[in-house]
Structures are given as structure tokens and as C-alpha cells.
Amino acid sequence: MLKLENIKKTYRTKEINYFVLKGISFNVKKGEFVSIMGPSGSGKTTLLNIISGFIPADEGKVLLGDKDLLKANKDLLAELRQSEMGFVFQDFMLIDALTTSENIMLPQIIINKKKEEIAEKTNYLIKMLGIEDIADKYPNEISGGQKQRIAIARALANNPKIILADEPTGNLDSKSAQSVLEAFFIIRKEIRATIVMVTHDAVSASYSDRIIALKDGKVVEELQKKDNQRNYLDQIFSFLGKVNGVSNELK
Numbered sequence: 001m002l003k004l005e006n007i008k009k010t011y012r013t014k015e016i017n018y019f020v021l022k023g024i025s026f027n028v029k030k031g032e033f034v035s036i037m038g039p040s041g042s043g044k045t046t047l048l049n050i051i052s053g054f055i056p057a058d059e060g061k062v063l064l065g066d067k068d069l070l071k072a073n074k075d076l077l078a079e080l081r082q083s084e085m086g087f088v089f090q091d092f093m094l095i096d097a098l099t100t101s102e103n104i105m106l107p108q109i110i111i112n113k114k115k116e117e118i119a120e121k122t123n124y125l126i127k128m129l130g131i132e133d134i135a136d137k138y139p140n141e142i143s144g145g146q147k148q149r150i151a152i153a154r155a156l157a158n159n160p161k162i163i164l165a166d167e168p169t170g171n172l173d174s175k176s177a178q179s180v181l182e183a184f185f186i187i188r189k190e191i192r193a194t195i196v197m198v199t200h201d202a203v204s205a206s207y208s209d210r211i212i213a214l215k216d217g218k219v220v221e222e223l224q225k226k227d228n229q230r231n232y233l234d235q236i237f238s239f240l241g242k243v244n245g246v247s248n249e250l251k
């Protein structure tokens, strides 16, 4: 589904070159939920932005299905972002002047889907994520957790191959964060969505199947959840301790 091969990225400024990613390789299978963790500045967001096609890598391959994003021109990239990827950001990025339903409709309107199809898909997503009661509300009338559930529905609106989420619970209290993580759980169960999420939060990561830890621009550790594992969160804390050398907290 997603294959990264030897991704390298350096930010060059007049004064200094930051070698941020020093050869990152991993695969994500269809229907898999992968978290990317690592200390602040380890290159997580840079990596997600490269997978998203927002910024180019200097070297390597990003294969989404059979398409190499680093070889795609601007138009193809824009099309892939609209039709094959769904995005969930820390600060929701909803349009304040649109209701919940309208926010979910918008990406479908942009790709010229038929009106009836848009209505059907929007209603399906609203029901699936249990946000019927806020369907006609505006973003400033609802909570952060509800906003993020709308953002997840919107990300799914065009049946993307993959959902890319950057700290989706980063701006939320623990109760709202849980409602968002439950939304990820629902979309995995209902439609076997493939998700790559950057997070600092061990509880959020415990919802994923596999955790990839970055440090100093490299993949340093991976942790795979076992079937029906009960002590995954404890294992994540010791995993993070190992990655970080001393502490359990990565930020």
C-alpha cells in the first residue's frame, strides 16, 4: 500500500544544513494503523509531509500503490492528494463558515461527484462516526473532539487509500482525545482504513497496530501489537523509555 525507501531530507539555510531524515524505509500494509513516534525535532512531521506530497524528499522513493510520489508532477500530486489521501491535522482545519455536513461535502464537491452520491456518502459518514446530532452545527458551536471527528469524516469523503494524521489528539483533553481515537477504531473496523499517525501520546499510539520510532532522522525501533494483547500500553511505555534512553516521555 505505502512503501518508503531510503528517504532523505535536508533543510538548507544560509547558516546551516539540517540533515533531518537520513534514510527512512518502511512499509505500511492495507488496513494497517501505524503510529510514528520520536523525540521533538526527530523529523516526524517532515516525514508525514513527504508522504503527503506537501514537501519533496531529496532522495528515495514514496510508493503509494504503484505511484511514486517523488516522480509525480504538480497536477498528479494534487489529484493524488484529493482522491487517494485523507488528512487529519492537530488544529482540525475545518471551514468555520460551513456546517458539519457541508465540511464533509466540500472535498466531494471539489472532485465533481454527483449531488445524490455526495448526500449519500455524507450521511453514511455522519452515521458511522455518530455525529448526527451536530450535522447542522458550525465548528464554533461544538467541542474539539467533535471537530476532530468531523475532520476524520471529511478525510474519508473521497474513499482515500490512506489517512495521514499529524497529532490528531494534540489539542484535546483526554476525554475528547478518547472520542477521536474511538473514531479511528470505528473506521478501521467498518472500512479497514489504512492510517499513518504522528503522535507523542502513548495512549493514542496504543490504538495502532505498530509503532515506528524515529530518532536523529532514522528508524531506531519498531513495536508490533500482538493479537488480543492486553499490556500494550505498558509495553509502549517501556519501548519509549528504550528509544529515549531514560525517560518514558518523548517530548
Ligand SMILES: Nc1ncnc2c1ncn2[C@@H]1O[C@H](COP(=O)(O)OP(=O)(O)OP(=O)(O)O)[C@@H](O)[C@H]1O
Binding pocket: 011, 012, 013, 018, 020, 038, 039, 040, 041, 042, 043, 044, 045, 046, 047
Ligand atoms: N522548513 C524548515 N526549514 C528549516 N528547518 C526545518 C524546517 N522544518 C523543520 N525544520 C527542522 O527540522 C527538524 C525536524 O522537524 P520536524 O517538524 O519534522 O520534527 P518533529 O519530529 O515533527 O518535531 P515535533 O515533535 O516538535 O513536532 C527540526 O529541527 C526543525 O527545526
